[in-house]
Every structure is written in structure tokens, then in C-alpha cells.
Amino acid sequence: MFKVTFKFGSGEDVTTFAQEGENLLDVARKTNVAIDAPCGGNASCGKCKVKLVDGELDSPKTRHISDEEYGNGWRLACVSKIMGDVAVEVPDIASAYRSRMKVADLSSKEEIAIFENAKNDLEAAGLALTNSMEILEISMEVPSLDDTMPDNERLVRAIKKQTGATSVRLPYQVLTKMARVFRDSHFEVRCVARTSSAGDIFVYDVYPKDAEVVIGGLAIDIGTTTVSALLINMLTGEIIGKASAGNGQIRYGADVINRIIESMKPGGSKKLQEAIIEETINPLIEQMCRASGFLPEHIYRMAVAANTTMNHLMAGMEGDPIRMEPYIPTFYKTNSLFASDIGIHINRDAHIIIAPNIGSYVGGDITAGTLVSMLWNRPEFSLFIDLGTNGELVFGNSDFMMSCACSAGPAFEGGDISCGMRATDGAIEACTIDKKTMDPSYSVIGKEGEKPIGLCGSGIIDVIAELFRTGIINPKGKFVREGKRVRHDEYGMGSYVLAFEEEAGSVKDVEINEVDIDNFIRAKGAIFSAIRTMLASIDFEVEMIDDVYVAGGIGSGINMENAVRIGMFPDIPIEKFHYIGNSSLAGAYTMLLSRDAERKCYDLASNMTYLELSTVPSYMDEFVACCFIPHTDTSLFPSSVQES
Amino acid sequence: MFKVTFKFGSGEDVTTFAQEGENLLDVARKTNVAIDAPCGGNASCGKCKVKLVDGELDSPKTRHISDEEYGNGWRLACVSKIMGDVAVEVPDIASAYRSRMKVADLSSKEEIAIFENAKNDLEAAGLALTNSMEILEISMEVPSLDDTMPDNERLVRAIKKQTGATSVRLPYQVLTKMARVFRDSHFEVRCVARTSSAGDIFVYDVYPKDAEVVIGGLAIDIGTTTVSALLINMLTGEIIGKASAGNGQIRYGADVINRIIESMKPGGSKKLQEAIIEETINPLIEQMCRASGFLPEHIYRMAVAANTTMNHLMAGMEGDPIRMEPYIPTFYKTNSLFASDIGIHINRDAHIIIAPNIGSYVGGDITAGTLVSMLWNRPEFSLFIDLGTNGELVFGNSDFMMSCACSAGPAFEGGDISCGMRATDGAIEACTIDKKTMDPSYSVIGKEGEKPIGLCGSGIIDVIAELFRTGIINPKGKFVREGKRVRHDEYGMGSYVLAFEEEAGSVKDVEINEVDIDNFIRAKGAIFSAIRTMLASIDFEVEMIDDVYVAGGIGSGINMENAVRIGMFPDIPIEKFHYIGNSSLAGAYTMLLSRDAERKCYDLASNMTYLELSTVPSYMDEFVACCFIPHTDTSLFPSSVQES
Structure with missing residues (x-):
């Protein structure tokens, strides 16, 4: 057995032991060290980089590691085998993915407003904001030698008498605590109860009369x-x-x-x-x-x-x-x-x-999101887009709804991008680039003066849009201008440095390269081609969309104009776009709160048509045409122009 | 911390550690060493005797331990405190109570016959021997791209179609295994299902079509x-x-x-x-x-x-x-x-x-027992007696039923008797005593030549009946003859030795003393006074009982004549007595097997009157009159005579 030490920027070390020949990524997983490996550990994504600080690993050089990086000790954990005692540093970008971290500030006013709006919208549409749960105040007769009815029948009888219910169910948990509560409170209690749609009552809990419930x-x-x-x-x-x-x-x-x-x-x-x-x-x-x-x-x-x-x-x-x-x-x-x-x-x-699923690739997050998008309650045609690891779309109005899903990959949340990260502290969330100097100005999530360590989804959109606008990259995403921030490696792959190591909060430069850009172009291409294909299937054009509701973890910082400029969203007036935040959570919230909303969500699911894109012959051609900035057919994106 | 060692006859030792001053019985319980302490550890029953074999205990002499015994190291565990390393021997009688032991041979023909009879009796009374469980063979359509109904709906639909049920419920366990089973068996399955009385189906399990279920x-x-x-x-x-x-x-x-x-x-x-x-x-x-x-x-x-x-x-x-x-x-x-x-x-x-309870002291064992006693199906008046730690009685016929309970104590199962034990290996289960020599002949449960270590319920009845018949004890249970087997201790308490230490399988004599006899007289007195009181409350005399059904763990060896002779059962013709074994288990068995039997048992419970004996003024007088052998009113027991 050899000793394996994982070191983190925070100074905390995690130590474990492993057999000779064991895979380093597996060792990390067993030890609950979360090294990010979006590809599942098959050396294809290059995100599981760790830096050797002591000892050796049996680890080949891969296309994801430059000679210089390899010389500096960088290895892919997923192809590294243990051959002795070893210590590796897990970079901050990867450790930022560790699961306990705070991702979004739900207590911001904007976030709270989303839930309030969802509630108000549903109420305005005639859905009652009431659910099946209630507190029943129940007084029972105190038993005596002449009235020896057992506790469970006593409670059931009292509830039936008070509510008129024909069936009352007491689960095991309630049975076990009942005797004590009844006797401590002289048979006057408060019950947490639910009335089913058939009128049956289920008692979840029982408290003394004066308890605050x-x-x-x-x-x-x-x-x-x-x-x-x-x-x-x-x-x-x-x-x-x-x-x-x-x-x-x-x-x-x-x-x-x-x-x-x-x-x-x-x-x-x-x-x-x-x-x-x-x-x-x-x-x-x-x-x-x-x-x-x-x-x-x-x-x-x-x-x-x-x-x-x-x-x-x-x-x-x-x-x-x-x-x-x-x-x-x-x-x-x-x-x-x-x-x-x-x-x-x-x-x-x-x-x-x-929240009900509609198919294997359109799930409850979409039905819940559709519920609060209010698409189903408007005569106008709206498009609902949930930008997640899968992109899902719903198009329709109060008469019909259609949905589809496309595999966008994790790019919108920072995956598949070498410096990608989620919208959390250290993420560049917005960016502009000076056309002349090619220097970037960016804003970083976190406290005042937070140094950048990577790019989140909205930041990537901005960077690509700006690189394109300023002519640094061409419509294929290749670097075509030279400068101190533009580099090419030994294989000719170009990259753009947003922050050099000394400016960055990480141990290396924050940069975006042609592979990243290509990954993102495919992600945005998947979205736009899905929109076009779905609309075409019912003889709609993108210009006929009245409103676009964008949801998902890409962050409230998303710049819709830039998203249009790179050909991700249709080129319609910018005021038609609405970022509605985490519509999936808002949907779950309203389903909990309102029995009507819960039912409406089931209705939506059963009335929504699902289009399997892979069965549409034109989808692949459409997708290929979308894998440009903004598109091979530039007439679709009049707003997107390269400055000359 | 001191080391505490419990030694058993079997040679196995159990070792643990305890603080100074800890109670030995508590230490034993924490260590899962089951020292019998029927009184709950308050020094009143004297059954938790252990023998010091090494070290010392802080332990007073009590009335349950003679000087000689104390000198030989016997201590009551419940009053012993740890004061150093110590080793004690847990006697065989106590260790025989350990919970893993085999108590009764259920595979005997007599036992099997009890369950067969119970089934046949119920069937003869018109109850169907069918229950709500069944195996459903279900064929589903195999899903395709054109038929993408999810697994749960697919199964529910198929079951509804086949059975006509309107509601089918699949619990979590079934949901989690369904996907695999369906795909391994080409969507042809066998379901373990239950149909509720309302016609709803609950699916407990799902198996491939060819599985043996x-x-x-x-x-x-x-x-x-x-x-x-x-x-x-x-x-x-x-x-x-x-x-x-x-x-x-x-x-x-x-x-x-x-x-x-x-x-x-x-x-x-x-x-x-x-x-x-x-x-x-x-x-x-x-x-x-x-x-x-x-x-x-x-x-x-x-x-x-x-x-x-x-x-x-x-x-x-x-x-x-x-x-x-x-x-x-x-x-x-x-x-x-x-x-x-x-x-x-x-x-x-x-x-x-x-099985439903009728009151705090008449429980489901009695309703289940009444079910299989068939009392409710006969015009004749029968008495059902369950001789347990509590004695419970049911009297009635197809028109009415009445029940009561009396606290007999554990004497019928060997508790409260110094050499008492349950009907297991080493227990004397039957006995006669030669009037002249006063020597006993007994049969011992166990293999050929098994040595006696104690007395079970049926053995105690026989011994007391024989001691009375042969004039060794008087109607008050006091020893009135002298002989080598009759002893009196320093306090004048008499006892009779059934087996001297050298003949016994234990480390001491097997004997019965006046306290034991007194305890047993009170137990049998409780039963008989309960019978008289209950019958009197509805103006019945014991002679009007047509049949007596005796159930309980007292053992099939019970000699009904002796039970009558000591005044435990009414003096009616002996052929009217029927030992029906463990009627509680037989009742549970039929409730499981037959939905009709289950319902009948609920019916019995709701139709049975309960008499709280303590509310009947004459009960205590009746009880006191019964605390003689056979009774203060000997005319009630013409069969019980002392040979002169």
C-alpha cells in the first residue's frame, strides 16, 4: 500500500492509501475527493488535471497536457496509476466543484421575486394557492372506566365527527406518539392532516393543543x-x-x-x-x-x-x-x-x-418550468428554453404545446471548457474586449476585488461574442488576429488569455482556446438548431415567436444581445427575452403550495407533444449549419456583425 | 472498570466490564446475558440466583438464600454490586430460560393436527379458506419508439385490463426492481398481488414469468x-x-x-x-x-x-x-x-x-383463540380457558359471548415457583406419589433418561394434586406428614424433594415448598374464582357448562383430573375437557389463510362482552374461598378426596 495525499489551495490535505497500479481518479472518488471528470474518466475531457508535488505517477502525456504543463507536473488523474507514495495538488478550479459549495444566492431580491411572481401569475390565472395540508384542532372526550374506547378509535371518531370525513388514517408514527400526547394535553390536540381528493384524511402528526405547529x-x-x-x-x-x-x-x-x-x-x-x-x-x-x-x-x-x-x-x-x-x-x-x-x-x-416527466429526455424540471412560464395561459406564441446540461425547449400557447430536448453538454454551466466553472465566486460572468488593444474588461462573481479563476456560462457567451465582434476569431471560431493575449501552441491551437497567472486567482492563466470555443459553438448550435427544427416541424418561423423565456443555471448575468450575436437565440427584438431564473424550483414551489398548480402540471405533461429531434431528417443539417458564428446563413442574424 | 465473567453449564463464558458499584443484573442485561428475573429485579422473586466462583460481590443475604446457600456462594444478582473483578456461574435453570431455546415440538403430529383441525372446523362452519393474496400472470406489450408508455403505467394498464380493477398500486420496492425484471423477461411477469375488499390491487412484488413464486x-x-x-x-x-x-x-x-x-x-x-x-x-x-x-x-x-x-x-x-x-x-x-x-x-x-384486542387485559390471543375454539358456532355453552401468565376466559355460544381476565401470574409456566420452569427439556411434566413411601414417580421432558431440573405447569398440578391426595399436604397447602422427602427449614417452612441433587440434572435438589404451593394455589384460585364469578354474573352455574376448551403453554401433558382435584377447573365429567394447544397461534394461522376468518375474528371482538372482575364485589370473597385445595366449599369438588 502506498500513501496518497491530495492537497488543496485551502491548505487542507486528504490522505489515503492505495495499491500499486490503482487509478488515481478511482482513489480520489473512494476517498470522496471530488476531482471533476465530466467525461466519466475516459481521458476525453481533460478536466481532471492534478499537479504532482511529491513522488511519481505512471501517467502518459495526453492531448490535454502541453509539454510545458507535463514538465511542471500536470497529469490527468483518470490515466494516472499509483506506483509509490505520492502527493498531488487538486487545482482550485476542480475543487470549486466540490459539492458543498454555495452556488447561487437565493436570498437576493431578484431570486425571491421569481417565486413571488410565479405565485402571483398562477393566482391571476385562476389557480387557488391552497393545498391539501391543514392543522385540525381536535377535542376528544377524556376516557373513563365507562368509556374505554382505545386512543386510535377515539381520535378517528373525533376527526370524523368534526370534518365529516368517512375515512381517517393514522400511520405508525402517529400511533406510537399518540398515547403520550393525548395524556399530556388532556385529549385536546392539534393534528397535521391532509385531505385527499377523495375526501379521506391522513394524519401526519399529532401535537398537544397549545403547541406551535x-x-x-x-x-x-x-x-x-x-x-x-x-x-x-x-x-x-x-x-x-x-x-x-x-x-x-x-x-x-x-x-x-x-x-x-x-x-x-x-x-x-x-x-x-x-x-x-x-x-x-x-x-x-x-x-x-x-x-x-x-x-x-x-x-x-x-x-x-x-x-x-x-x-x-x-x-x-x-x-x-x-x-x-x-x-x-x-x-x-x-x-x-x-x-x-x-x-x-x-x-x-x-x-x-x-413533477411529471414527458419522456426520457424531457423531464419534470421542464413541466415545472413550463407551469411557471405561464406559456399555457397566453394566446401569444412563446418559447421556453431551459439551458441546462441538456437544453430543453417548449413552444406553444394556450392551445397547444410542443417540447424537445437537445444535448447541449455541460458548456453552459462551465463544463467542457478548459477554464469553465459554474456561476460562483471567481467566475468571470461578463466581459467586453477592446477592439484595438484586445484587452478584456470583465466582472467577476464574488466579493470586491475577487480574482478570476475561470469562466461561467454567461461569461463564455460574452467572451465569444466579443472575440467575434472584434475580429479576433472568425465565424469558425479560429483565432485570426495576433497579439500578446493570443497564443498558439505547438500543434497550432490558438487561445486567448483573459487573465495571466499573476492576475488570476488560480495557479495558471485563465484562457479560452479553440477547443473550448468549438465546444461552446456546438452547444449553442444544438440550441438554435433545436429551435429551428421544432418550429419548422409545425410550419413556424422564428420571427413568429412572441416571447422567449430563458431559464437555467447560466446565471442572471446572461447578456441576451450577445447570446443572439453568437447565434444561440433567434434574432428577434431584445425586449422579447425574459430571464426567469430557476423555473424548475419555482415550479416545484408552486406545486407544493397549490393543489391546483400540481394538477395543472400533470395536465401540462399529458397535453404536451414531444418531438424526438433525432427522428427529424433535417436536424443534423440544421445543426451543422448552426456550428458557425452566428450561422452559415448570416441573414438569420442581422444583428450579428463583425466590426471591421 | 472491573472484569465480570458469566459462566454457564455449557462451558461458554461471557465476559464484560463494569464500573464499581454497578448492579450485577443490569450488567448481565447490558451484556445480553439473560438471567431470569420475573419480578423485574426488585429482590422479591428470588429467581436471579447466581453462584460466585471467583472474586467478591457486595450482596446482602435475602430470604431467598439460606445460610448454607450463601456460604456456598449463592447470591441474588439483582441486589449484588460490583466491587472488583468477579466471576459468577449462571445456573442451568436460569440459563434454560435463555431466549434461543426450543420450547415446544411443533412438528409433532398432535401439533400439526391442531392447525388442520382449526382449518377444517372453520371450513365446516362455512368460512372460505381463501385470502386476498394471489399471483397474477401479466403479459404486457413490449415498448417501442411508437409506444413509449413508462414501465409503471404499462404494468398498471395490463393489470387493470386483465382484472377489471380500477385502482392498482405499485409500492417503491416494486418500482425499483421493475425495469430489470421487465427487460429480463420480455415484459411477461408474475405479480404477487393483493385485492382489497374495495377491489383495489396492491402489487407486492414482480417476478419474471418463469420464476417459481x-x-x-x-x-x-x-x-x-x-x-x-x-x-x-x-x-x-x-x-x-x-x-x-x-x-x-x-x-x-x-x-x-x-x-x-x-x-x-x-x-x-x-x-x-x-x-x-x-x-x-x-x-x-x-x-x-x-x-x-x-x-x-x-x-x-x-x-x-x-x-x-x-x-x-x-x-x-x-x-x-x-x-x-x-x-x-x-x-x-x-x-x-x-x-x-x-x-x-x-x-x-x-x-x-x-388479532383484535377486546380490552387492556383481554387481547388478540384470546380473540384468535376464541375463533378456533368454535365456541361462537355452537348452540351449547362452552368455556374457553387460556392458561397464560394472565388467565383469560370466554364463555358463551352462538348467541352471546363474555370474557374476563385474571392475573394468574407466571405459575402455570413455571414462574413464581422456586424450581419452576417452562415445559422444556428437564422439566417434570407428570408425577404420581406413592402414598406409603411418599416417593415420586415422574416423567421428564427430553431424551430418554433426561434428569429433572425443575417443574413445568402440568408437573406442578400433578405434584400438588398427589401431595394432597396422599395427605402429605393439607387443604391449605401446608406439609402435615414427615419423611425423608419432607423437610422444614429454620423458619419452619416445609418442602418436598422430588429429586435429590445427585438424581437431578441441576446443581441442587428439585423440590417444591410451601411458598411455591401457596403461589400455585393463588394462581389456580384466580382461575376458578374467575369462572365462578363470570358465570354467576349471568346466572349460570358451573354444571351448566357443556364443554371446556383449555389452551395455553401449560403443555399437552396436563392431567385434567388432577386439575379438577386441586380445584382449578370445575368438577364436571372429564370427557368434557379438551386441550386445544396453542389456540392463539392456530387463530393467527387461520386469520392469515382465510379472509373470512379474519373478518370473523373482528366480529367476535366487537360482539364479545368484557367483564372487569375487579368491579364485581363478590370476586375477592370468591377468590379467597378458592385459595384452598380444592375449595372451602368441598361440595363443589366431589371428585377431590384425600385418601385416608
Whole structure:
């Protein structure tokens, strides 16, 4: 056994032991050191770079590592084998992906407004903001030698008498605590209860009469990359707590396909489920509850919005049928999931509502997002775009809706980009470039004076748009101007330095290269070709879109003009674009709060047509035509011009 | 910390560590060494004797330990404190109570006949021997790109189509395994399903079409002292496995009151629940499954017959309200218990049917026993007597039924008797005494030549009846003849030696003393006075009883003539007595097998009147009159004569 030490910028070390010949990435995973490996560890993405600081590794040079980098000790963890005691430094960019980090500030006014707006929009559309949960105040007769009815029948009788319900169910948890509560409170109690649509009552909990009872609800958006949660008061809709974190599954692959593959290995499905529940969701719950002094067992209901793979992996179900033709998931909707089934640390009888999936590649995050986009309530034709690791689109109005999904890859969230990162501290989120000097001006997420360590999605859009506008790159994304910030390596690959090592918060230059640009062009091309293909399938042109609702983790900093200039969004008047933030979480929140909204979401799912893009013959040609800046047909993008 | 060693006759030692001043009985319990302490550890029963073999204990001499015994190292564990390293021997009698032991041979022909008879009797009375479980063979259409319905809807649709059910529920366990099973078996499956009385289908499990599927069911009788179980095939009624063991709760007290008190200590309810489930029921399940090659998760339904305290402690519910006026349990009946709620190691969705309680002191063991006694189906008046730690009686016919309970104490199962033990190896189960020589002849349970170590219930009845018949004791139970087997100690207390140390299988004489006899007289007096009081309350005389059905763990060896002679049972023709064995287990078995039987049992419970004996003014006088052999009114027992 050899000693393996992982070192972090923060100064904390993690030490473990490994056999000769063991793969360094595997060792890291077993030790819970999250080295980012979006490709799942097959040497194709080049993101799992670590720097040797002591000892040796049996590790080849790959196309992702320059001679200079290799000389300086950089290695890809996924192709490195242990051959002795070794210490490696895990760079800040990778460690920034570690799952506990804070991703977005949910307590900003803009974020709160999103939930308020969602609620108000639904109410304006006639949906009641009431749900099935309530607190019943129940007085029972005190038993005596002449009235020896047992506790359970006594409570059931009193509830029936008061509510007129014909069926009342007391689960095990309530049975076990009932005797004590009844006797401590002279048979006067408050019950947390739910009335089903059939009028049956389920009693979740029982408290003494004078206890202060808040019925907690949990809304969760499980993104492939980021997980966000709200703790709410089910009766008032008040947001009690908010938190978000990276999806702990990220170390098993950045996209759903790699995670499905990982889940099919022995014990894999359990591992993936643990990564999302025990490592991500439960700590979020704990964090919110601790911050607000709320008890997790007082959370009696939970709503989840997630793509089909995420909700299946969370439920511990097989993902392979989702990935393999004919792409059949275990469920589109289910009402058979309870917190105790999957180890969510809230009240064990809490029902888990899952926003319904429409297909293997259009999931509950989209139905929940469509719900709050209000697309279904307007006569005008709107386009809803969720920019996630998969891009999903919904187009329609109050009469019809159509959806499709395209594989954008993780580029919008910083994946597949050498200096890419999520929209968190140190990320360049916006940028302009001086045409003459070619020097950039950028803003960095974080505190005043935060140094840049990478680029998030909105930053990449700006950088590419600016490189194109200033003629530094051509429509194919190749570098065509020279300067101190433009470099070419020994293979001729060009790159642009946004921040030299000394200006950067990282151990190396923050730069964007032609491979990155190519990856991003393919991502934006996937989105735009999907829009064109879907619209064409129903004889619509992009000019006929009345409004565009953009959602997703790309960040509120997204510059719509630049997104149009690079050919990602259709070239329509800029005021038609609306960034609606995390619509998936907002959808989950409203489903929790409003029984009408929950039903509406099921309605939307069953009425939405799904277009499988791969079955449309013209889609590939369209995609290829989109893999330019802005497009091979520049007439589609009159706003996009290179300054001469 | 001092080292504490418990030594057993078997040669196995158990070693642990304890603080100075710790109570030896507590140390034993923490270490899972089951020293019998029926009184719950308050020095009143004298059963927790251990023998010092090394070191010292801070331990007073009590009335239960003679000078000679004290000199030989005997101490009561419950009053002994640790004061240094110590080793004690736990005597065979106590170790015989350890919970893993085999108590009764369920595979004997007599035992099997009891279950067969119960089934046949119910069928003859018009109850169908069918239950709600079945195996559904389901063929689904194989999905394609044109038919992308998800797995759960596909199965539900197919089941609805085939059965006409309007509601089908798939629990979490089924959802998680479905994808694999469907794809391995080309969407042709067998489902373990249950149809509710409302016609809804619940799917417990799904198997490939060609799998051999047996729906297992588990019937359990939880006695205060003994737990017995049957593993059955739910579709055929076949008994696949049988097992029994001592109730692991015994170390917290021999009777329900002491256990309730123990359960009210901090963490007590959890400890009592663990003792019955993890230490007793789960090992029985494992034992039966291993012996028959059956998988525990293929047990999909369970029926429990137990007294009110036992079913509450099993369910982890508070016992105190049962014990305190007005004696209100949490439930009489409940359908809210599932295997996973309380950690029973069978299929996690298995429903636990509990034979209904009638009151705090007449529980499901009695309703289940009444069910198979067939009392409710005959015009003749029958008396059903369950001789357990509590004695319970039911009297009636097809028109009415009345029940009552009396506290007999553990004497019938060997408790409260210095050499008492359960009906297991080494127990004297039958005995005659030569009037002249006063020498006994006895039969001992166990292999040929088994040496006696104590007396079980039926043995005690015989010994007392014979001591009385032969004039060795008087009607008050005092020794009035002299001889080598009759001794008096320094306080004048008489005793009779059945086996001297050298003939015995134990380390001391097997004897019965006046305290034992007195305890037993009070036990039998409780039974007979209960019979008289209950019958008198409805103006019946004992002569009007047409048949007596005796059930319970006293053992099939019970000599009814002797039981009448000591005044325990009414003096009616001996052919009217029927020993029906463990009617509680037989009742649970039929409830599992027959939906009609289950319903009938609920009917019986709601139609049975309960007489609280303590509210009948004449009961105490009656009881005192019964505390003689056979009774102060000898005219009630013409068959009981002392030979002169």
C-alpha cells in the first residue's frame, strides 16, 4: 500500500492509501475527493488535471497536457496509476466543484421575486394557492372506566365527527406518539392532516393543543449540475429557508449519460442515490433547518422537479432503459414515493410529489418550468428554453404545446471548457474586449476585488461574442488576429488569455482556446438548431415567436444581445427575452403550495407533444449549419456583425 | 472498570466490564446475558440466583438464600454490586430460560393436527379458506419508439385490463426492481398481488414469468413467556416452517406489568421492542427460512395474536395507559402496521394483521383463540380457558359471548415457583406419589433418561394434586406428614424433594415448598374464582357448562383430573375437557389463510362482552374461598378426596 495525499489551495490535505497500479481518479472518488471528470474518466475531457508535488505517477502525456504543463507536473488523474507514495495538488478550479459549495444566492431580491411572481401569475390565472395540508384542532372526550374506547378509535371518531370525513388514517408514527400526547394535553390536540381528493384524511402528526405547529414543505430542483432547495410554510407559502449546492453525483460524470453508465455498475445505483440524497439533499435540509430553527420531521411534504434521469437516480431506479432505445423510463409520474423509502431526512411519511416527466429526455424540471412560464395561459406564441446540461425547449400557447430536448453538454454551466466553472465566486460572468488593444474588461462573481479563476456560462457567451465582434476569431471560431493575449501552441491551437497567472486567482492563466470555443459553438448550435427544427416541424418561423423565456443555471448575468450575436437565440427584438431564473424550483414551489398548480402540471405533461429531434431528417443539417458564428446563413442574424 | 465473567453449564463464558458499584443484573442485561428475573429485579422473586466462583460481590443475604446457600456462594444478582473483578456461574435453570431455546415440538403430529383441525372446523362452519393474496400472470406489450408508455403505467394498464380493477398500486420496492425484471423477461411477469375488499390491487412484488413464486405468510403467537411462529404458503395453507422460542423480553420481567414499568424508563420502550423483534421474532423467521430454503422477503403478510401489552410493546407503543386506570390501550385493532415500520425482517411492505384486542387485559390471543375454539358456532355453552401468565376466559355460544381476565401470574409456566420452569427439556411434566413411601414417580421432558431440573405447569398440578391426595399436604397447602422427602427449614417452612441433587440434572435438589404451593394455589384460585364469578354474573352455574376448551403453554401433558382435584377447573365429567394447544397461534394461522376468518375474528371482538372482575364485589370473597385445595366449599369438588 502506498500513501496518497491530495492537497488543496485551502491548505487542507486528504490522505489515503492505495495499491500499486490503482487509478488515481478511482482513489480520489473512494476517498470522496471530488476531482471533476465530466467525461466519466475516459481521458476525453481533460478536466481532471492534478499537479504532482511529491513522488511519481505512471501517467502518459495526453492531448490535454502541453509539454510545458507535463514538465511542471500536470497529469490527468483518470490515466494516472499509483506506483509509490505520492502527493498531488487538486487545482482550485476542480475543487470549486466540490459539492458543498454555495452556488447561487437565493436570498437576493431578484431570486425571491421569481417565486413571488410565479405565485402571483398562477393566482391571476385562476389557480387557488391552497393545498391539501391543514392543522385540525381536535377535542376528544377524556376516557373513563365507562368509556374505554382505545386512543386510535377515539381520535378517528373525533376527526370524523368534526370534518365529516368517512375515512381517517393514522400511520405508525402517529400511533406510537399518540398515547403520550393525548395524556399530556388532556385529549385536546392539534393534528397535521391532509385531505385527499377523495375526501379521506391522513394524519401526519399529532401535537398537544397549545403547541406551535408549522407545516413545513420542501421544494427541490435537482439539476444535473446544481441542486436548489426551498423550505416553506405550507399554509402561508412563506419561504423559511433556501439553499443550493452542487449535485454530489458530479464526480460520477458531468452528464446524465455518464451517470447512467456509472449507475449500471455493481452497486452503482446505490452509490448514485447516496450521492444525491445523503451527500446533497440531506445536507441542504439540515442547513436550512439549522439556519431557521426548524425540525426536519416537521417537513410533511416534498416536491421535486428534475430531469427524468435525475428523478430516477434519486429514486434508486435503473437508468439504462432511459438511455437505450426505445428510451422507456420506469415512470413519468408516480405517487408511490415517500421520504422513508429513499432516506430523505424529513418526516418519514412525507409524500414526495414529483413533477411529471414527458419522456426520457424531457423531464419534470421542464413541466415545472413550463407551469411557471405561464406559456399555457397566453394566446401569444412563446418559447421556453431551459439551458441546462441538456437544453430543453417548449413552444406553444394556450392551445397547444410542443417540447424537445437537445444535448447541449455541460458548456453552459462551465463544463467542457478548459477554464469553465459554474456561476460562483471567481467566475468571470461578463466581459467586453477592446477592439484595438484586445484587452478584456470583465466582472467577476464574488466579493470586491475577487480574482478570476475561470469562466461561467454567461461569461463564455460574452467572451465569444466579443472575440467575434472584434475580429479576433472568425465565424469558425479560429483565432485570426495576433497579439500578446493570443497564443498558439505547438500543434497550432490558438487561445486567448483573459487573465495571466499573476492576475488570476488560480495557479495558471485563465484562457479560452479553440477547443473550448468549438465546444461552446456546438452547444449553442444544438440550441438554435433545436429551435429551428421544432418550429419548422409545425410550419413556424422564428420571427413568429412572441416571447422567449430563458431559464437555467447560466446565471442572471446572461447578456441576451450577445447570446443572439453568437447565434444561440433567434434574432428577434431584445425586449422579447425574459430571464426567469430557476423555473424548475419555482415550479416545484408552486406545486407544493397549490393543489391546483400540481394538477395543472400533470395536465401540462399529458397535453404536451414531444418531438424526438433525432427522428427529424433535417436536424443534423440544421445543426451543422448552426456550428458557425452566428450561422452559415448570416441573414438569420442581422444583428450579428463583425466590426471591421 | 472491573472484569465480570458469566459462566454457564455449557462451558461458554461471557465476559464484560463494569464500573464499581454497578448492579450485577443490569450488567448481565447490558451484556445480553439473560438471567431470569420475573419480578423485574426488585429482590422479591428470588429467581436471579447466581453462584460466585471467583472474586467478591457486595450482596446482602435475602430470604431467598439460606445460610448454607450463601456460604456456598449463592447470591441474588439483582441486589449484588460490583466491587472488583468477579466471576459468577449462571445456573442451568436460569440459563434454560435463555431466549434461543426450543420450547415446544411443533412438528409433532398432535401439533400439526391442531392447525388442520382449526382449518377444517372453520371450513365446516362455512368460512372460505381463501385470502386476498394471489399471483397474477401479466403479459404486457413490449415498448417501442411508437409506444413509449413508462414501465409503471404499462404494468398498471395490463393489470387493470386483465382484472377489471380500477385502482392498482405499485409500492417503491416494486418500482425499483421493475425495469430489470421487465427487460429480463420480455415484459411477461408474475405479480404477487393483493385485492382489497374495495377491489383495489396492491402489487407486492414482480417476478419474471418463469420464476417459481410462493407467497409466504407468517403467523405468530406472542405470549408473555413463549413466542411461536409458523411460516406458511398463503395459497395452499401448507405449513413450511415452525419454530418457537422464549420471549426475549423475559429478562425485563416475567409478567406484563413489570415489562410495562420497564418500558416506561428512558429508552425502555425501544429496548422492549428490540427484545421481542430483533432478539426473538427475527431469529425465528431466520431459523424457519433457513431450514426451508425460503427467502424472508417472500413473506408478504403476517398475522399476530398476542395479549394487549405484547402487541403494544411489539409495536413500540406506550404500555403505561394499559396498566393505569381507566386502562386505555392505543388500539384494539389497527391496520396501520407494516413490517418495515417495526423492523420485522420480511418483505418491507408486508401488512401486519393483529388479532383484535377486546380490552387492556383481554387481547388478540384470546380473540384468535376464541375463533378456533368454535365456541361462537355452537348452540351449547362452552368455556374457553387460556392458561397464560394472565388467565383469560370466554364463555358463551352462538348467541352471546363474555370474557374476563385474571392475573394468574407466571405459575402455570413455571414462574413464581422456586424450581419452576417452562415445559422444556428437564422439566417434570407428570408425577404420581406413592402414598406409603411418599416417593415420586415422574416423567421428564427430553431424551430418554433426561434428569429433572425443575417443574413445568402440568408437573406442578400433578405434584400438588398427589401431595394432597396422599395427605402429605393439607387443604391449605401446608406439609402435615414427615419423611425423608419432607423437610422444614429454620423458619419452619416445609418442602418436598422430588429429586435429590445427585438424581437431578441441576446443581441442587428439585423440590417444591410451601411458598411455591401457596403461589400455585393463588394462581389456580384466580382461575376458578374467575369462572365462578363470570358465570354467576349471568346466572349460570358451573354444571351448566357443556364443554371446556383449555389452551395455553401449560403443555399437552396436563392431567385434567388432577386439575379438577386441586380445584382449578370445575368438577364436571372429564370427557368434557379438551386441550386445544396453542389456540392463539392456530387463530393467527387461520386469520392469515382465510379472509373470512379474519373478518370473523373482528366480529367476535366487537360482539364479545368484557367483564372487569375487579368491579364485581363478590370476586375477592370468591377468590379467597378458592385459595384452598380444592375449595372451602368441598361440595363443589366431589371428585377431590384425600385418601385416608
